[in-house]
Amino acid sequence: MPELEIVRHHGLLDYADGLALQRDLHADVVAGRSSGALVLCEHPSVYTAGRRTEPSDLPTNGAPVVDTDRGGRITWHGPGQLVAYPIVRLAEPLDVVAWVRDLEQVVIDAAAAVGVHAVRVMGRSGAWVPGTDGSPAAKVGAIGLHVAEGVTSHGIAINCDNALDAYAAIVPCGIADAGVTTLSAAAAHMGLAPVTVDDLAPLVVHGVQQAVDGMHSGHRISTATPSTSTSISTAPARQETLV
Numbered sequence: 001m002p003e004l005e006i007v008r009h010h011g012l013l014d015y016a017d018g019l020a021l022q023r024d025l026h027a028d029v030v031a032g033r034s035s036g037a038l039v040l041c042e043h044p045s046v047y048t049a050g051r052r053t054e055p056s057d058l059p060t061n062g063a064p065v066v067d068t069d070r071g072g073r074i075t076w077h078g079p080g081q082l083v084a085y086p087i088v089r090l091a092e093p094l095d096v097v098a099w100v101r102d103l104e105q106v107v108i109d110a111a112a113a114v115g116v117h118a119v120r121v122m123g124r125s126g127a128w129v130p131g132t133d134g135s136p137a138a139k140v141g142a143i144g145l146h147v148a149e150g151v152t153s154h155g156i157a158i159n160c161d162n163a164l165d166a167y168a169a170i171v172p173c174g175i176a177d178a179g180v181t182t183l184s185a186a187a188a189h190m191g192l193a194p195v196t197v198d199d200l201a202p203l204v205v206h207g208v209q210q211a212v213d214g215m216h217s218g219h220r221i222s223t224a225t226p227s228t229s230t231s232i233s234t235a236p237a238r239q240e241t242l243v
Helices: 015-031 096-113 165-169 183-189 197-217
Strands: 005-012 037-042 046-049 065-067 074-077 081-087 119-121 124-129 138-148 151-159
Touching: 005 015, 015 037, 015 081, 015 151, 037 197, 081 197, 096 119, 096 124, 096 138, 096 151, 096 197, 151 197
Parallel strands: 005 037, 046 065
Antiparallel strands: 037 081, 046 074, 081 151, 119 124, 124 138, 138 151
C-alpha cells in the first residue's frame, strides 16, 4: 500500500488550526489527490466535546469547551500528550468498529514497545493500564473518530508525560467510574524511564501504517497479534460511542 504522508508538527498546534489542517487533508483524500496522511502533534491545553457529550460531563471549573464533529464525549488535550490524526480512506465494505480496534492495537503495541502493558477493556474503547490491588484500569489512550465519504478524521490521543490535573474538572470520555494515567506514570511503577511524545511518535507512525496496510490487505493488526490484544472485563456504567 502507498505510504502515508507524515505531517509532524513540532511545538504546540492550536486546536482550531489542527481542525483546519484535517479538513484540508480530508478533502485531498476524498478527491483522490492524496492516498492518506497522518498528523502528529501536541495541542495547547483544551477541552473538546464529541457529539455524545452530556451536560454532566462538562468542566466544573467553567473552562471553555470546543465542540467537534467526532464521536465520543468530552476529553482533554494538552502538552505531553501525543495526538495522532490518521486521514485515511477506509476499505470497502466500511467497518468503522474494526478501524477503532486497529487504532487500539496501535496504542497497545506502542505502549508495549516502551515497556508498558496496556489492554482493552470490554465495553469501552481505547487502551488501558490494568489496575493493581483491585483498583480499576486507567485509560492511557483515547479514540474518537469522524467518517465522511468513506474517509476518517480525528483519531487517537495518548498520554505520554502530561499532567493529569485537567481531567479532574471533567468526566473524561463520559466514564465516571475509571481514571486516567500516562505512559510515564505506568513506566515509573516498573522503574523505567519517562516516555515522551518524541519517544512515542515513530512507534505510532509505524503502527498506523501497518494498520492501514492490514486493513486493505485483509490482515488487520487487531486480529493478527492476539498476544498483545488482551482484554479485561468490566461492568461499565456507560458504553462509549466513537463515531
